[in-house]
Amino acid sequence: MKRKRKSSNFLERVENHKKLRVSYFLIYLSILFTMAELQNLSLREAELRDAEQIQRNIFPNKTIEQIENRINSAHKRRIVAEYNNEIIGYAVLAFRTVPHAHTALLHSLFVKENFRNVGIGRAIVEYAERLALQNGIEILLLEAGAENKNAIPLYKKLGFEEYGLLKNGYKKDGNYKDLALMKKSLGK
Numbered sequence: 521m522k523r524k525r526k527s528s529n530f531l532e533r534v535e536n537h538k539k540l541r542v543s544y545f546l547i548y549l550s551i552l553f554t555m556a557e558l559q560n561l562s563l564r565e566a567e568l569r570d571a572e573q574i575q576r577n578i579f580p581n582k583t584i585e586q587i588e589n590r591i592n593s594a595h596k597r598r599i600v601a602e603y604n605n606e607i608i609g610y611a612v613l614a615f616r617t618v619p620h621a622h623t624a625l626l627h628s629l630f631v632k633e634n635f636r637n638v639g640i641g642r643a644i645v646e647y648a649e650r651l652a653l654q655n656g657i658e659i660l661l662l663e664a665g666a667e668n669k670n671a672i673p674l675y676k677k678l679g680f681e682e683y684g685l686l687k688n689g690y691k692k693d694g695n696y697k698d699l700a701l702m703k704k705s706l707g708k
């Protein structure tokens with residue numbers, strides 16, 4: 521009786537092991553697939569022709585005209601992530617207009633919901649870092665809602681550190697929330 525239970529335990533373990541191997545294989549396949557798909561992702565600066573898609577996928581509450589005006593702004597560079605001719609991610613790199621500044625602010629990072637968690641946010645931030653560096657920026661700054669569980673781990677993984685907390689730094693639906701202030705030294 522005892523021996524029988526033992527052998528069925530053993531068979532169960534073999535079965536579980538097989539299932540585990542199949543799951544690892546599927547995870548491996550999905551990573552390979554994601555890597556192959558990300559090859560089709562292109563990152564570039566926004567152009568006027570993108571306004572309609574940015575409005576549809578990123579800022580549905582703004583008008584196309586408002587977005588076109590923003591694309592024309594001189595000291596802000598708008599980064600888009602494009603996949604199969606569709607804009608699925610966005611961020612703004614804002615340079616300071618005061619003399620001698622060597623900091624810029626990265627803001628409005630957004631990835632369309634069904635494209636999240638495959639590395640697009642990371643790719644946009646890395647692109648922004650390169651763009652900032654090419655323009656003489658030495659410290660890249662950003663602000664994130666202190667409770668933003670998606671953005672803060674991403675920024676920390678990319679080497680941003682929190683240098684302060686702005687209590688009640690923004691107001692959402694009438695409620696004050698804290699802002700995590702983050703920075704990253706580029707290239708040095």
Ligand SMILES: CC(C)(COP(=O)(O)OP(=O)(O)OC[C@H]1O[C@@H](n2cnc3c(N)ncnc32)[C@H](O)[C@@H]1OP(=O)(O)O)[C@@H](O)C(=O)NCCC(=O)NCCS
Nearest residue numbers: 629630631636637638639640641642664669670671673674
């Ligand atoms: C924040 C946001 C841009 C992240 O974009 P994304 O494409 O999903 O991020 P990535 O896939 O590049 O994630 C990179 C890293 O961030 C972290 N991360 C992303 N989403 C996460 C989540 N839901 N939980 C925990 N960590 C997460 C992971 O550590 C991940 O690293 P890994 O790939 O090694 O696992 C996206 O969630 C978004 O658009 N959110 C709404 C808008 C927003 O909050 N913007 C930030 C304003 S400050």
